[in-house]
Amino acid sequence: MSIIFMVIAIGNMCGMYDKPLQIVSDRESKGLTFSHSKNLDVVDSYGTSRHIAKYAFPLGSTFTLSVRFDLLGMSSSDKRPRLFQSSDSATSESVSKRKRVPWWQNEVIYQIYPRSFKDSKGLGSGDLKGIISKLDYLKELGIGAIWLSPIYTSPMADFGYDISNFMDIDPVFGNMTDFEELLGSCHEKGLKVIMDFVPNHSSNEHEWFMKSVQMEDPYTDYYIWSDPLGFTEKGDPIPPNNWVSVFRGSAWTWVEERQQFYFHQFLAKQPDLNFRNSHVREEMKNILKFWLDKGVDGFRIDALKHLFEVEDIYQDEPIASDSNLNYPFDYGSLCHTLTVNQPETFDVLKEWRELASQYTDKLLMVEIYDGEIEQVMNYYGNERNPLADFPFNFLMIDKLKNRTELTGKSLKSTVDIWMDNMPEGKWPNWVLGNHDSGRMGSRFGEDLIDALNMLCLLLPGTPITYYGEEIGMINTWISWKDTQDPQGCRYGPKLYEKYSRDPARTPMQWDSTSCAGFTTHTETWLPINENYKTLNVKAQIEAASSHLKIYRSLTLLRKEEAFRSGKLSYPVITNDVFSFARSVNDCEMYLVVINTSENNIMVNMHKNANFRLPDTGVVILRSITDSSENTVPHSEVSLSNLEMVGGEGLVLSLDIQS
Numbered sequence: 001m002s003i004i005f006m007v008i009a010i011g012n013m014c015g016m017y018d019k020p021l022q023i024v025s026d027r028e029s030k031g032l033t034f035s036h037s038k039n040l041d042v043v044d045s046y047g048t049s050r051h052i053a054k055y056a057f058p059l060g061s062t063f064t065l066s067v068r069f070d071l072l073g074m075s076s077s078d079k080r081p082r083l084f085q086s087s088d089s090a091t092s093e094s095v096s097k098r099k100r101v102p103w104w105q106n107e108v109i110y111q112i113y114p115r116s117f118k119d120s121k122g123l124g125s126g127d128l129k130g131i132i133s134k135l136d137y138l139k140e141l142g143i144g145a146i147w148l149s150p151i152y153t154s155p156m157a158d159f160g161y162d163i164s165n166f167m168d169i170d171p172v173f174g175n176m177t178d179f180e181e182l183l184g185s186c187h188e189k190g191l192k193v194i195m196d197f198v199p200n201h202s203s204n205e206h207e208w209f210m211k212s213v214q215m216e217d218p219y220t221d222y223y224i225w226s227d228p229l230g231f232t233e234k235g236d237p238i239p240p241n242n243w244v245s246v247f248r249g250s251a252w253t254w255v256e257e258r259q260q261f262y263f264h265q266f267l268a269k270q271p272d273l274n275f276r277n278s279h280v281r282e283e284m285k286n287i288l289k290f291w292l293d294k295g296v297d298g299f300r301i302d303a304l305k306h307l308f309e310v311e312d313i314y315q316d317e318p319i320a321s322d323s324n325l326n327y328p329f330d331y332g333s334l335c336h337t338l339t340v341n342q343p344e345t346f347d348v349l350k351e352w353r354e355l356a357s358q359y360t361d362k363l364l365m366v367e368i369y370d371g372e373i374e375q376v377m378n379y380y381g382n383e384r385n386p387l388a389d390f391p392f393n394f395l396m397i398d399k400l401k402n403r404t405e406l407t408g409k410s411l412k413s414t415v416d417i418w419m420d421n422m423p424e425g426k427w428p429n430w431v432l433g434n435h436d437s438g439r440m441g442s443r444f445g446e447d448l449i450d451a452l453n454m455l456c457l458l459l460p461g462t463p464i465t466y467y468g469e470e471i472g473m474i475n476t477w478i479s480w481k482d483t484q485d486p487q488g489c490r491y492g493p494k495l496y497e498k499y500s501r502d503p504a505r506t507p508m509q510w511d512s513t514s515c516a517g518f519t520t521h522t523e524t525w526l527p528i529n530e531n532y533k534t535l536n537v538k539a540q541i542e543a544a545s546s547h548l549k550i551y552r553s554l555t556l557l558r559k560e561e562a563f564r565s566g567k568l569s570y571p572v573i574t575n576d577v578f579s580f581a582r583s584v585n586d587c588e589m590y591l592v593v594i595n596t597s598e599n600n601i602m603v604n605m606h607k608n609a610n611f612r613l614p615d616t617g618v619v620i621l622r623s624i625t626d627s628s629e630n631t632v633p634h635s636e637v638s639l640s641n642l643e644m645v646g647g648e649g650l651v652l653s654l655d656i657q658s
């Protein structure tokens, strides 16, 4: 017979905070030894991010459990020792006084593109059971929540962002039983599940749309319908205005049966729902409720700024000053004054916030791509009128497009734009990649991969990691013949490479077997990157150092109080250097230094530092590109002569007491 007990370590250096524990065998153990009856408490879980080790032992046996505190592979004899003690009453009290924050402020959110994560059926495209089979991997990665790109019933014109049944699972991914199993297994492992919610449009194959075409009530006005402005000499109907679709081309499609146009901000197969219709609003609330009642932990709300257009549609949008006259149907050819960010959008978001608030701790994150930061910030709402928990921070995608644009100074101003504009009391977030953008290693350079993950996971705020970024996957070149993404397809064989989103959507690279361990099929829905033989999860688990190992260390490190709630400062910013420090009190500070250039450089952190730094620091983490003897983790390095290779990131711990 065996029982399970939970062990919790309480760190005590400059205050109390919980520490991750790892159970290791006696032989490996270099750490402290406790006898179970006295020093190890069975502790109730506190907060959602507490790391608790589970261990089974025979009832009645006496034994010694060896516990190694394994923060980034440090043993207890390392330079920054962590002192452990039993959870006496004083400790428990200090811990319980810590301000309770919502789970999503402590956790890393990991975006899964289900079609590309793991195939369980041998069909060449990913599914829910495939995700279930990888939950241990995700747990070990140290992320706290998965966000699933759409898995609902869909004709897949836009790979799931065209939904024909918002309350069911597409057979490509499995069925509702699979979903419930995924949700249950995630929750058992302490992982949250975020759904993609796509309210702006449905598929044209949704029964609402088909009934709307037939003018069957109450569906007649579920979509945005318009009479033609008139007819050309040839008898073709003329759309009511010049509005274009995000995917290029007119945003209006003519329907013979109804003798009217319908509006679509995206594909013609994605008709826009009419949110001025109260039935539509109710339908959408019911959909949210359906998933909330199932127990999901929140939503990523798609394309929210497109929810409303002006009521009087017989108006043109102004031509953009930088419009390329050769491409009048490109989305960028117009200033979108009438079709995005309309005031009514915020009323609807408020209704959804109120609905989510009837449940506990539900996360609402909204997708807003907008050049105007004030517009983006409006989606946070404010203290009195809370809306989204956060709009995604796309500045590192939108503002910094390539390596040339990424310097120490530009990174700082990009971080500042978010931090300086965020409403009082709101929480930041960091996005470096997603299914709509190129892989970060391809946009900025593979030498920067670890540094960018350091930035994303150690700045204050919620990091959102796109699957594969933890192993440094890069864009895959896809031929025109293999191109699947409708956005790429709409630009044709000459321009598709610039617009296709396929390169960042290729299958996850699990190992070096055929098809990268993604599927047992011989073909995959998108080609696998040829680098999979060396760039894959298994190889990175086995390697002495790898992107994956750095990433795991980062998820662990960010549990430190300095990163959870510590102050943020920027000691040195130059063209080549972006650095930031996180400190929680007067004795503990971490310093992150990034060489944004492609060259090896020597950094003097004392020159131009805007506050006093100690002479030396201890290396906690360094990019895998650095193989110098001097920066081996745990080494003490001089802050006046920090040698850094191109694109390197370093995390140092500083003793600022002395």
Ligand code: NOJ
Pocket: 158, 161, 162, 198, 266, 302, 303, 367, 435, 436
């Ligand atoms: C935003 C999604 O991220 C994108 O992939 C999709 O094509 C559009 N919304 C339309 O739903």
